[in-house]
Amino acid sequence: MNRQNSLFYKSGFLLLVLTALVTCSAPDETNSGGNSSDVSYNLSLDVPELMVLVLEPASDILWDSAGWVLDASGYEELYPTTDEGWAYVRAQAAVVLEAGNMLALPGRAVDTDAWITYSNGLSSAGLAAMEAAASQNHEDFFQAGAQIYSVCTACHQAYNPDINSQFVAEE
């Protein structure tokens, strides 16, 4: 009878979780405070500040650490060459991963639709970069950087097309 007991217990638990989900998410739709589950976030940084102070510096380091450049002094590989170097870029990739979550926070997310898709996409690309850095795989690391870049431009295209031209001009 133990087994049946535990099954019963499980379905009771599931019901509890579902009820909690329904009661939490329904009134929260338009509430940016997110206090319905006693969770609060410090949203002092607005989206442009999050971009400039958190996301852009981390992603710049990733982009500056992948591929190669040809300049007056010749052909130069940009990839890290030491374990410490790879650990450092892996940590920047972790910032990109978490920045995806920061963008998706209630009260910061612009909507619960495409914005979340782009935010999640940023996190996935950050995770791919972390994995490539962990295995020190040049090709995968380069591809992850490209993936990050394409999420940045796709989200800007959708929400603030002016940013993309500013972006290119900066390079």
Ligand code: HEC
């Ligand atoms: C989920 C959507 C989204 C993603 C993903 C995103 N951005 Fe943004 N970004 C925005 C929006 C929206 C703005 C404009 C904010 C405003 O002006 O109110 C912006 C603005 C910026 C700005 C200009 C900030 C300023 O000074 O006004 C920079 C720089 C920037 N983003 C860099 C990046 C980089 C680099 C990435 C990728 C690594 C990225 N963004 C990914 C939505 C996004």
